[in-house]
Amino acid sequence: MKILVAGGAGFVGSTLCIQLKTKYPSYQIIAFDNLKRRGSELNLSDFQKFGIGFIHGDIRNNEDILAVGAFDVLIEASAEPSVTAGLDSDPTYVINNNLYGSINCFNACLKHSAKLIFLSTSRVYPIETIEKANFIEEATRFSFDKNQETVGISSQGVSEKLSLDGARSFYGTTKLASELFIQEYAAFYGLKAAITRFGVIAGPRQMGKTDQGVVTLWMAKHYWNQSLKYIGYGGTGKQVRDILHVDDLVELIDLQIHQIEKFNGKIYNVGGGIENSASLLEMTAICEKITGNKITIGSETQTRPADLRMYITDNSIIEKEIGWKPKKSVETVFQDIYSWIKENEKQLELILK
Numbered sequence: 001m002k003i004l005v006a007g008g009a010g011f012v013g014s015t016l017c018i019q020l021k022t023k024y025p026s027y028q029i030i031a032f033d034n035l036k037r038r039g040s041e042l043n044l045s046d047f048q049k050f051g052i053g054f055i056h057g058d059i060r061n062n063e064d065i066l067a068v069g070a071f072d073v074l075i076e077a078s079a080e081p082s083v084t085a086g087l088d089s090d091p092t093y094v095i096n097n098n099l100y101g102s103i104n105c106f107n108a109c110l111k112h113s114a115k116l117i118f119l120s121t122s123r124v125y126p127i128e129t130i131e132k133a134n135f136i137e138e139a140t141r142f143s144f145d146k147n148q149e150t151v152g153i154s155s156q157g158v159s160e161k162l163s164l165d166g167a168r169s170f171y172g173t174t175k176l177a178s179e180l181f182i183q184e185y186a187a188f189y190g191l192k193a194a195i196t197r198f199g200v201i202a203g204p205r206q207m208g209k210t211d212q213g214v215v216t217l218w219m220a221k222h223y224w225n226q227s228l229k230y231i232g233y234g235g236t237g238k239q240v241r242d243i244l245h246v247d248d249l250v251e252l253i254d255l256q257i258h259q260i261e262k263f264n265g266k267i268y269n270v271g272g273g274i275e276n277s278a279s280l281l282e283m284t285a286i287c288e289k290i291t292g293n294k295i296t297i298g299s300e301t302q303t304r305p306a307d308l309r310m311y312i313t314d315n316s317i318i319e320k321e322i323g324w325k326p327k328k329s330v331e332t333v334f335q336d337i338y339s340w341i342k343e344n345e346k347q348l349e350l351i352l353k
Contacts, residue, residue: 002028003257004071004114006059006105007078009033009040009047011206011213012119012246016075017052019250020257025051030068033078034058039207039351059101065108073257075117076105079175082212083123083306086170098174106185109193115260116182116193117253122271122311124176124197125158126166130308141240141279142233142310157242157312160197160269169306179267186265194256194263199271199313202333203246204340207351215243215283219337220352222287227296230280232307235299237280240310242272245328245336252324262322271313271326278330286334 003020007013008031021029030053035041047054057064059078078101085094102118109116133153134145146155152162164176185191200215208216221228230237252270256263278286288294319325341348 001073002030002071003073003075004030004032004068005075005077006032006065007076008054009035009043010037010077011203012201012249013075013077014040014043014046015203015205015246016077016250016253018046018050019247020254021050021052023254029053030055030071032057032059032065032068037207039348042347042351043205059104060096062104062107065104066111068108070112071114072112073115073117074105074109075119075253075257076102077119078102078105079119079121080171081121082209083169083171084304087305091170094170095174098171099177102174102178103181106181106191109191110185110189115257116191117256117260118178118182118193118195120175120179120195120197120267121172122158122197122199122269122313123168123172124164124179125162125172126164126168127306127308128166129153129163130158130311135309137238140281141238143240144310144312154314156274156316157271157314158269159314160267160317192260192264194260195267196252196256196263197267197269198249199244199269199311200241201244201246201249202337204336205246206337214241215333216337216352218280218283219287219291219334220341220348222284222291222293222295223338223341224349224353225293225295226353227298228284229298229300231300232303233309235301237284237297239308240277240279240312242274242277242312243330243333244270244272244276244313244326245333248326248328251327255322255324266321268318268322269313270315270318270324272330273315273326274312276326276328276330276333277312283334286331290334290338
């Protein structure tokens with residue numbers, strides 16, 4: 001089998017390439033990436049070591065994808081992943097990459113009769129709808145109240161039943177538009193595809209920043225004894241996200257590659273779930289425990305555009321229909337990131353410090 005991973009030098013892409021090649025050494029794995037994100041170039045030496053092919057290309061250029069030749073599966077993990085992208089500047093890049101670039105990938109799948117694994121996002125759901133959900137303020141976090149008036153939100157989190165009406169960020173909109181195009185390609189061209197709306201994904205190899213990769217950012221700042229800030233919602237650090245270990249994501253995508261008929265024509269929410277959720281305050285406590293360092297954390301009360309008080313994935317439907325559920329805890333995520341930073345400190349301090 002030949003698998004092309006668009007965005008293959010990114011956090012999720014590189015992890016997929018290495019773990020799939022390790023598990024299936026006879027498979028040809030090709031990482032395709034424009035190396036725009038700082039730190040992605042560090043993965044090239046690992047690709048060489050594991051026997052993973054690399055093509056320096058851009059999904060916005062159809063010729064670059066066509067130059068790859070035939071393949072059996074395309075994993076689309078190449079998005080500009082920042083929720084703030086395009087909000088305070090021209091949104092052209094995020095639209096061109098996440099929508100038009102994705103369509104180039106879909107067309108390449110048709111050309112080679114290949115399967116498509118599309119990594120979508122929980123950010124397709126409207127901000128205002130989630131922000132208006134009934135919540136409880138607890139000692140260290142916000143939580144969804146068990147009494148909700150909106151279908152698709154419960155104490156367990158956000159399900160696939162939540163309405164998609166409303167604004168969601170340029171990032172979320174481009175991913176939702178791509179989902180809709182996939183459904184058209186499936187209906188009229190017979191494209192076989194798996195679409196998954198992932199929540200926060202974290203683990204080793206992620207080059208964390210404030211707008212994307214907050215889990216790595218939190219650990220890195222504790223590791224190097226640098227300051228952080230609780231931003232928005234009163235500056236208390238109670239905003240919550242569920243966290244999915246990248247290894248759990250790889251396990252699911254492995255299943256999608258080999259049993260796509262179970263996923264074809266369906267869309268699933270996938271994340272750490274309520275059992276694997278943490279507020280910024282709780283993340284701080286975990287980082288302090290692992291590193292032994294207590295850092296200065298400031299407070300900024302003003303909430304950033306497109307932010308959410310909380311987002312937790314309700315995994316009920318995929319658990320029931322597929323039997324998949326996350327295995328790795330929040331603490332494991334942080335411990336694995338700590339070990340990765342420690343093992344690669346000299347390389348990573350230039351990017352994360």
